Amino acid sequence: MIQKIVLAMLMFTCIALPAQNRKGGHKVLVAYFSHSGNTRTVAQAISEATGADLFEIIPQQDYPTDYSTLLDVAKREINAHKHPELKERVKDFEAYDVIFIGSPNWWSTVAPPVVTFMKSYDFSGKTIVPFMTHGGGRFGHAIDDLKALCPDATFLDGLSVRDGSVSTCRPEVDKWLKRLNLLK
16 A cells, blocks of 8 residues: 555656756746747747746748848737737646746837737736847837736846847846846
């Protein structure tokens, strides 16, 4: 009988451990949208430093590669409150406690696919940690916009990385995560 109890406890432990991917037992996700690759680079650095799962937010339809055309399309979508359909959903989203949300700064806010992502899940009781890549506008009004989308979530201080600093951002990412007590 004792062997069965011990075996059951071991099985439960083996099942539960993969759901905890950082100290403190929190399940952590890094969800990001990246058009040029800059936000992806920062997202990967965060994932490596925290042990978090990585999820790329990908719209059904690709955005233009020409920067000027992209700016026009992004501005129209933001002004029209358009929320493009996404290719995939996060599996077992409810299991995550801490969610990093990454986006390029488009017209002083998050890219429309990120808004779609935020509206697709219930963030109540979750901790959101925003990060953004930018060409000089830092967060703009993105933090306020995210808080309006998720009023029942807790927000931690975000990180903004200028486009020219992305390739060397790891020390800055580690310092930020250490300050937030999220470094593994």
